Amino acid sequence: MYVVATAGHVDHGKSTLVRRLTGMEPDRWAEERRRGLTIDLGFAWTRLPGGRPLAFVDVPGHERFVPNMLAGAGPVAAAMFVVAADEGWRAQSAEHLAALDALGVRHGLLVVTRSDLADPEPARAQALEQLAASTLGAVPSVAVSGRTGAGLDDLLAELVGLTRRLPTPDQDADVRLWVDRSFSVRGAGTVVTGTLTAGTLTVGDTLAVAGRGEHRLVRVRGLQALGEDLRSVPGTARVAVNLRGVDRSDVGRGDALVTPDAWRETEVVDVALRYAGDELPGTLVLHVGAAAVPARVRPLGPGAARLTLDRPLPLRTGDRGLLRDPGRHQVAAGVLVLDAAPPGLRRRGAARTRARSLAPVVPEANSPATPADPADPADPAGPDESTRLAAYVAGLHLREHGLVRRDELRALGLPELPPDSLDVGAGWCADADHWADLLGRAPEELAGWEREHPLAAGMPSDVLRQRLGVPAALLPAVAGAARLLLRDGQVRRLGTEATLPPAVEKAVRAVEDDLAAEPFAAPEAARLAELGLGTRELAAAVRAGRLLRVTDTVVLLPGAPDQARRTLAALDQPFTLSQARIALGTTRRVAVPLLELLDERGVTERLPDSSRRLAPRASTSEGR
Template sequence: MRVIATAGHVDHGKSTLIRRLTGMEPDRWAEERRRGLTLDLGFAWTRLAGEQLAFVDVPGHRRFVPNMLAGIGPVPAVLFVVAADEGWMPQSAEHLAALDAFGVRHGLLVVTKADRADPAAATTAASREIAQTSLGQVPAVAVGGTTGAGLDQLRTRLAGLAAGLPPPDPGADVRLWIDRAFTIKGAGTVVTGTLGAGTLRVGDELTLGETHVRVRGLQSLGEAHESVSAVARVAVNLRGVARDAAERGDALLTPGAWRTTAELDVRLRGTPAAELHRHLVAHLGSAAVPARVRPLGLDTARLLLATPLPLRVGDRGLLRDPGEHRIPAGFDVLDVRPPPLARRGAARARGTELAAPEPGWDLLRREGFVRHDDFHALGLPEAGERLGGWHADPAHLARLREEAPRVVVGWTREHPNAAGMPVDVLRQRLGLPAAELVQAILADGLAASGGLVRSPGAALSADVERALAVLEKRFAGHPFQAPEADELRELGLGTRELAAAVRLGRLSAVADGVVLCPDAPRRAGEALAALGKPFTVSEARRALDSTRRVMIPLLEHLDALGVTERQADGTRRVVGAANPAYDD
């Protein structure tokens, strides 16, 4: 399917042309048919040369320009209509300015009412105006208002226009700009729009604002479908969505694939930034949002939207001045996650940056690290060094690798008896956005394990070393007699000091407050294996010359290591004494 919008001055015959091409009435409201004036968007379709063509018919009166913009915003091609007897008119110029601002590049000029006046003058004037816009040189066809002359040639030209449109990407992320929302009894909320890319399927989960919704049903050109691929006019029946939860300008989105923003940097086309009013309306897709404009450079500006919209770099929109009925500027989106402009001179500096942007790299250099998925969601090419789910600016990464050892050494100096610097503390001090990035910045012998980072040659304080010397002398004669809490306290070995000694391999902890020599688990396994039979706790205690306070947690520790195994009768047997995996 191909989708084409109409454009042109009021009463130049847009709706009449669509009726003749399709045999359908595009004016949906009784008031429109009574007044002979299109007020809102109309829809009709036909088949030409084996291709389905859907038309979005827009109003031409200046009072309904917002409706017109909602219709042409998401559409890739236009049928531009000019009447032979009136020629180029004010709304012709406004509609053309809108098409140019949206960057529409495919179109066809139709000069209507050719039976009332010679179409040559209107064709020449309109072609000259159109050629100066994004549409460029377009084919022209003249048709009669009552005779129908020229319709066959128009159909041929339309078929050629449809065939020349760029192929859509059916695998792209969905962003369906909503142009109608209504309810159907028994079905619930239905929204319609022009699907420019991607594929919708019954059962799909999408997002509507902050709400997750499910596609209950799909229709395209009046027929039900299990799936619809772009480009297409589509009606989507949403499950569990209240009527007032959806309206024109909202968008149905692939979850997690889009950046919703109220702040964006743009390049302007048309009026210089300094000459724009500060308060205008921004039109993107079918959305119309009040926007505050802050100039950054000659042709760049920061837009502050009253309502966040799902946007990507490369999107195109326009700014409109409702009070003056004019479109002063189109714009291209350059950044949807721009930096703050809080400091003096920041706006001017930002304008300089945007004069020669490097997509992807600008964001990466500014933030240091960017999530891999964010490049896609923001519409940017990937840049930098890939680190798992992140990308890093190589220069920033090098600086952090130089800084990390100094930070760890400084922290260790402040906490001499700590087992190591907590990974999250190092992350915070280096400004890393995620703990998973800590490993990537470790250099110069730094190592991370057990949630702690240690520098090479990490040592204990002199007081702790003296206390450990006492314990080592004790363990030399009685390796399974753990010191009591009072003795540890007298030696100055608190929880922190013990943890540091265990981490450095100077002690082995079998339970809270129960510490033995470093190789106690291995030696215990060997001694118990020498019994040559299953044993009770008491037998193990006697074999190891220990106490029940030590033996119960030690045996449970050996069970966990796979050295011993508990039997049904309450005894244990050694099953892994020869396995070095239990070495602590």
């Protein structure tokens, strides 16, 4: 489906034209039909020659109803601009064009109505000149008469050409449906309407209501497009969505239905301004999508400003809108969202610094958007510019934060990573310089910890994570890239032997000398205390592979199990505990736990009468 906003004219000539094209009445209210004046948004649709469906959003033209006009035109990518042959270019025509220009609308068609009442050529020439200076550029034009039907076939042919020039929407994109109407239907509940510009809606989908600062989830109960019940509707389309889980009073014009967790609602945005005067008022109204939100304007530098909104909106980098001065009834500036999550401006001179950081993309944003070529169905200007902008702003975020989640960047409209960034896994990306700094600091932090805690098994991983300021999910990647071993909640150097402090090394050597003479005469507690070998020192010696802990109070050399097996193999099988103790030259304090250790390792096996024998083909490397 294709959706076109009809704009420009103030009276019933425009609505009459839509009625002739579609056979439908776009003016929904009796007051509109009585006064011959469109007050609120009207909707109608038809099928073009060849079967292409086309929906019209008929917007009011009178200056009193410009906010309603913007709610309808804001989400739409194309406009059918209408002027009357007997009236020509008027003040409301200029304001409508200023709005379309500020919104960056690049696809359009000029229609001169009432050609039966006056020569259409003067009005056509005047309007084409005005349109050519806007983002619409050189558009096709056609003169028609809504009363007689003259020129309608030519208009239908031009509408077919217009739809062929429109860019193809991404049907897999995250959904953001700006609501332009909300009402209740008996037996169905709440229904909202809007223009779905991208993505796909399906019955049963769960969506979030954005724009009120709440996280309210709703379910799609039913869908209609062009008056037909459907299970699924891809963008672009005019849709009516029957919702479950929300009252009509809790969703209305200016809210949005969005894919849950895929959008970030923001109250502060940095924007580029197009066609702004020398000095903007401090408070204006931001119109974006179907929303109209008062905004405080803080200039940052040439062509850039920070907007603080009265309520949060789901905005992304690349979104277009406009600032309107309702007191003067005029468009103050076009707006291109640069950053939907900008840094705070807390220090003196922070605004100037921020302006300098945005400067490389502000000139492009301030320059008039390249009008679409009516003869070329491609849309070359938009995507490249959007990609460059997204990559640049993503780079700003990465330089500011160092590490950013990919889904957070996507929610801000920043799927494109700059060249100086890295995808570091676990859903995170990093600024290349920051990542290199982390990899350099990690071994330094570990070395400092080892100096402070020479007997520790390793540095607790959570301590390293906190000192580096990285999320837990990324610590394995940091440790691996920095050639550190992360295991059992501890961080150690990869491929290096554990070393002991000099005093501990001396004491362990004394124990090794004692055990070299009598391998199974484990030192008594008094001897260990004399040498200064407490629990921590013994644990360090065991981790270093210098001693074997049989029990908390019995330590031997690491080769003791092998030596015990050889000794026990010389005994008659089976043997008793007493025979083993005598053969090993030790006491029950050592013999009992040592034999239990050999049992566990499968070196020996205990028989029902409590005697033991060497297990067949047993090896001290088996078992634990």
